[in-house]
Amino acid sequence: MTHHTIAVVVGSLRKESINKKLAQALEKLFPADFSLTHVRIDDLPLYNQDDDGQLCAQVMRLKGEISAAQGVLFVTPEYNRSVPGVLKNAIDHASRPYGQSAWNGKPAGVIGTSGGPMGSALAQQHLRNILAYLNMPTLGQPEAFIQTKEGLYDEAGNIGEASLKFLQGWVDAYVAWVKKHN
Template structure:
């Protein structure tokens, strides 16, 4: 099998996002032949069915990037026990207009970090429900709920300071890549 191209959706827009750091850590742990593309979601208009007939350029760009990817990675914080609105908006845009769901049939994974002890568990469950409806198969195990109690756990370039966390994330990456390869075979 050739290169695997993974479209990465980080649900936090914050410059110092711990979820962006988590995404970068996962990328650093991936084997050769796995390429990650962060999908920009901060400049998308709010989804409106009125533009289904003539999608705005940024919406078309998102759909093309998703369609060009072999797999998906969603890295989400938890806002009020659910998925951030900006991430849900990106899913709505990518799955519309009706009959043009760009996510359909792609393998994906859902992970997240939080300063709270539950590490984005509720947001991940809500996201998995939406992705199931969008026909995205998500890796069930291992679940990745990173409790980001120490700001130095993962730095802004994705370097992990804790050996246990690195080992855990390496296991996730290895299982995710193997699962994507099986899905694409």
């Protein structure tokens, strides 16, 4: 059986991030032949093209973790109807210098949660546009715009019963997507 490593990129730095909580709960739904590695993005400097010739250790680490993975799971909040700046900064770093993108060809899954009923839909759409440019085959269906509300999780932090069937279906579709593209 082939083992698949998935790099998880959470677009929120907040200590009590609802998107980090979603990523941790989703991790429990993946099959045994998948492992998820949570990629650190909070220590990256702001992207500056002048630095492309001499990447700092944090950027090298990021690019190495993405390159080593067989897929990337993006879990993003929505800030001002788009992706958070910290997520865009990480994407820019790992895509540069030109022609040396760590993202190239990595099958992507895009999901996110918010307190509102749109569940990060606009951020996800903007992220999909970016990923298309980066040549990342991105799971199109099912889309998952998750509203964080009572019942999404059980007392242990697992996906709650009301959302389990849908989110397990989403994870299963992403697993099949990764296998199709590896």
